[in-house]
Amino acid sequence: MLLVQLMRGAAVHAGNRSPHCIEPMVSWVWGPSAQPSGLRRAHFSSCADGDHPMVLITGGLGQLGVALAKLLRRRFGNNNVILSDIRKPPDHVYNSGPFIFSDILDFKNLREIVVNNNISWLVHYSAVLSAVGERNVTLAKEVNITGFHNILDIATEHSLRVFVPSTIGAFGPSSPRDPAPELCVQRPRTIYGVSKVHAELMGEYYHHRYGLDFRCLRYPGIISADSQPGGGTTDYAVQIFHSAVKTGQFECYLRGDTQLPMMYIDDCVRATVEFLEAPSDTLVSRTYNINAMNFSPEELTEQIQKVLPDLKVVYSVDPVRQAIADGWPKALDDSAARRDWGWKHEYELPELVQTMLTHVSQGAQLARAF
Numbered sequence: 311m312l313l314v315q316l317m318r319g320a321a322v323h324a325g326n327r328s329p330h331c332i333e334p335m336v337s338w339v340w341g342p343s344a345q346p347s348g349l350r351r352a353h354f355s356s357c358a359d360g361d362h363p364m365v366l367i368t369g370g371l372g373q374l375g376v377a378l379a380k381l382l383r384r385r386f387g388n389n390n391v392i393l394s395d396i397r398k399p400p401d402h403v404y405n406s407g408p409f410i411f412s413d414i415l416d417f418k419n420l421r422e423i424v425v426n427n428n429i430s431w432l433v434h435y436s437a438v439l440s441a442v443g444e445r446n447v448t449l450a451k452e453v454n455i456t457g458f459h460n461i462l463d464i465a466t467e468h469s470l471r472v473f474v475p476s477t478i479g480a481f482g483p484s485s486p487r488d489p490a491p492e493l494c495v496q497r498p499r500t501i502y503g504v505s506k507v508h509a510e511l512m513g514e515y516y517h518h519r520y521g522l523d524f525r526c527l528r529y530p531g532i533i534s535a536d537s538q539p540g541g542g543t544t545d546y547a548v549q550i551f552h553s554a555v556k557t558g559q560f561e562c563y564l565r566g567d568t569q570l571p572m573m574y575i576d577d578c579v580r581a582t583v584e585f586l587e588a589p590s591d592t593l594v595s596r597t598y599n600i601n602a603m604n605f606s607p608e609e610l611t612e613q614i615q616k617v618l619p620d621l622k623v624v625y626s627v628d629p630v631r632q633a634i635a636d637g638w639p640k641a642l643d644d645s646a647a648r649r650d651w652g653w654k655h656e657y658e659l660p661e662l663v664q665t666m667l668t669h670v671s672q673g674a675q676l677a678r679a680f
């Protein structure tokens with residue numbers, strides 16, 4: 311039964327929230343497909359009260375939020391992870407666990423949500439992505455910079471552990487591109503990239519100045535079957551699977567040889583949870599690159615054609631997104647994450663293609679059945 315908990319100015323749709331959840335300080339998390347080989351040792355550190363952390367995810371209805379909430383809820387219990395966004399959730403999300411309206415530009419409301427729900431971890435996913443940001447710089451500045459300042463101040467005020475993703479977009483044409491190291495020149499030419507460099511620097515500054523438990527991963531382009539990307543430059547690598555299954559044809563807005571770093575969503579959310587759980591003293595840095603595979607549209611097409619040989623791809627280059635991609639790295643050096651907190655990806659290009667085609671085909675069959 312769903313329980314609606316009304317609070318001063320904030321209503322959380324909560325399910326059955328259990329106030330007492332006891333978990334050992336060292337426990338286990340599962341890798342993809344719940345295979346025993348995917349078991350990893352994970353450590354708790356600094357939960358609010360020694361129990362499970364209480365997690366708030368902002369921008370939770372985007373490409374990544376629901377997938378991360380699913381994993382965190384399996385780990386910490388359904389009612390200990392609150393998804394939030396400014397949009398209305400689809401029924402299956404609304405019915406799957408706590409959801410709340412939260413506009414990150416509303417500082418007072420955000421503070422109220424954190425206080426009323428005893429939040430201890432904040433995952434900050436609200437953002438305007440690269441391509442949309444170039445179309446609306448004012449909005450990107452507002453959400454990615456002003457909104458981020460609200461998150462930073464509230465996290466500091468309430469001693470939260472705060473996770474903010476950065477991106478390959480935080481590098482620019484003058485950064486080394488193959489691979490981009492952890493530390494190098496970062497002069498991005500998009501408002502998205504500028505706002506992410508700003509977030510990396512401000513978060514690290516607050517860590518050193520105020521002891522804020524700030525954690526940041528530079529994600530590559532993320533590929534998922536269940537959720538649609540929100541207006542980035544790497545979106546083609548999701549869209550091609552849907553077109554391949556539905557029509558057998560795809561018009562690609564990037565040049566065929568544009569190589570970019572990419573990752574399957576299961577690896578992305580697992581990395582995020584493992585990084586969030588890593589003991590503070592293992593983190594030599596507060597911002598890490600993570601990577602899995604690097605490919606171009608031509609290489610992705612070739613791999614899909616091994617399963618769907620009739621797929622036809624034509625290239626109709628969008629100069630704005632091509633210019634963005636041309637300033638991004640072809641690969642990321644993520645050796646520090648592998649060394650410091652044991653990061654290891656599981657999906658390479660062939661597994662990614664198999665998994666995506668399976669999920670997208672099942673989704674298309676289901677849609678036809680209704």
Ligand SMILES: NC(=O)c1ccc[n+]([C@@H]2O[C@H](COP(=O)([O-])OP(=O)(O)OC[C@H]3O[C@@H](n4cnc5c(N)ncnc54)[C@H](O)[C@@H]3O)[C@@H](O)[C@H]2O)c1
Pocket residue numbers: 368369370371372373374375394395396397412413414415434435436437438439453457475476477478528529530531532533538539540541542544
């Ligand atoms: N998807 C990727 O490939 C990728 C790669 C690197 C980094 N990232 C980062 O990961 C995070 C999540 O990305 P995503 O792909 O899920 O993004 P997305 O665009 O799909 O979702 C962003 C969400 O933020 C919400 N939002 C916008 N304005 C808001 C506001 N004022 N208050 C609250 N919410 C607001 C939107 O409604 C949307 O649901 C972002 O910070 C992004 O920069 C994503």
Ligand SMILES: C[C@@H](O)[C@H](N)C(=O)O
Pocket residue numbers: 439440441477478479502529530531532541542543544545
């Ligand atoms: C790479 C990432 O930050 C996002 N998918 C974008 O293209 O904008």
